[in-house]
Amino acid sequence: MANDKVQLFEDQPIRTAWVEKEEEWYFSIVDVVGILTEQPDIDGARNYWKVLKNRLKEEGSQLVTNCNQLKMKSPKDGKQYNTDVANTEQLLRIIQSIPSKKAEPFKMWLAQVGRERIEEVIDPELTIERALETYAKKGYSREWINQRLQAIQVRKELTDEWNKRGIKKGSEYAILTDEITKAWSGMTTRQYKNLKGLKKENLRDNMSTLELVLNMLAEATTTEISKQKQPESFEENRMVAIEGGEAAGEARLAVEKRTGKPVITNKNAAQLQDLVTGLIETINDKSDDQEGE
Numbered sequence: 001m002a003n004d005k006v007q008l009f010e011d012q013p014i015r016t017a018w019v020e021k022e023e024e025w026y027f028s029i030v031d032v033v034g035i036l037t038e039q040p041d042i043d044g045a046r047n048y049w050k051v052l053k054n055r056l057k058e059e060g061s062q063l064v065t066n067c068n069q070l071k072m073k074s075p076k077d078g079k080q081y082n083t084d085v086a087n088t089e090q091l092l093r094i095i096q097s098i099p100s101k102k103a104e105p106f107k108m109w110l111a112q113v114g115r116e117r118i119e120e121v122i123d124p125e126l127t128i129e130r131a132l133e134t135y136a137k138k139g140y141s142r143e144w145i146n147q148r149l150q151a152i153q154v155r156k157e158l159t160d161e162w163n164k165r166g167i168k169k170g171s172e173y174a175i176l177t178d179e180i181t182k183a184w185s186g187m188t189t190r191q192y193k194n195l196k197g198l199k200k201e202n203l204r205d206n207m208s209t210l211e212l213v214l215n216m217l218a219e220a221t222t223t224e225i226s227k228q229k230q231p232e233s234f235e236e237n238r239m240v241a242i243e244g245g246e247a248a249g250e251a252r253l254a255v256e257k258r259t260g261k262p263v264i265t266n267k268n269a270a271q272l273q274d275l276v277t278g279l280i281e282t283i284n285d286k287s288d289d290q291e292g293e
Helices: 029-036 042-058 088-096 103-122 125-137 142-164 171-185 189-195 209-229 234-259 269-292
Strands: 002-009 012-019 024-028 068-073 080-087
Touching (some): 012 029, 012 068, 024 029, 024 088, 029 088, 080 088, 088 103, 142 171, 142 209, 171 209
Antiparallel strands (some): 012 024, 024 080
16 A cells, blocks of 8 residues: 655655555656756656656666556646556656756655655654644644644544455545535535635645534544444445534534634635734734833
8 A cells, every 4th residue: 555645855746655565755757857957847858758768768777667657636636547657666766867956955855755754663652743844844833743644544434444344545535525514514625625715725724723623523423433333345435524524513513603703714724824823913012012011
């Protein structure tokens, strides 16, 4: 099983996948070629790799033969396609075939990526610390970050339960997640993202604290119901997902009744952060005024 992840080299995205069975990173060759050759778009990088691949074949290199393909999300349409990938050793050999001023900095980055993954396997807390640091750099509040990290744990417990029930990662995960979201929010995941003006962005990263808490409640409840009912078929799992979502939906209605305000907001992360910043500035201004009195 491969765990997809986009990683950045000098602020440029590289699609990667960690293959648990092999305990090894695989990198999209086209992404790396595009960075090293400074191609303006992915089509130019593909053409460069196509020419280089043919040249290596003609030279009798086994490198191209040994390269694998993995399903990766296209930066163009967001769909999954078979993509040429290389592990660290293979990638280093490809880099040697490309004249680039970025070759040495990239090799250092490659070594760092491998080292960090090994460290995380030894000490899983490092993964959490790095996630915390990433969200903090994006401007999220410490309170929101704590909730988001907890939500990640809740989601992991749910997907572990689905895995036990024979649910297939990918489309079936997406369908069940959609049922949970629809049951507690009244919208499908796509409708929810449209409301917030999102395209490929992560919906949870653009939720308010209260939205995040209710989504977490929905997923945690689904996990507990699944453990009790032990559904066997996909349809049974779908009904459990709806049950879990409905429990959080009831909580949402209760909160809205007491506050008189809707829980779900059309604000995305940037807008929510601007709102928090504005509130902090208002509080500080009032404090300054009171000190002046």
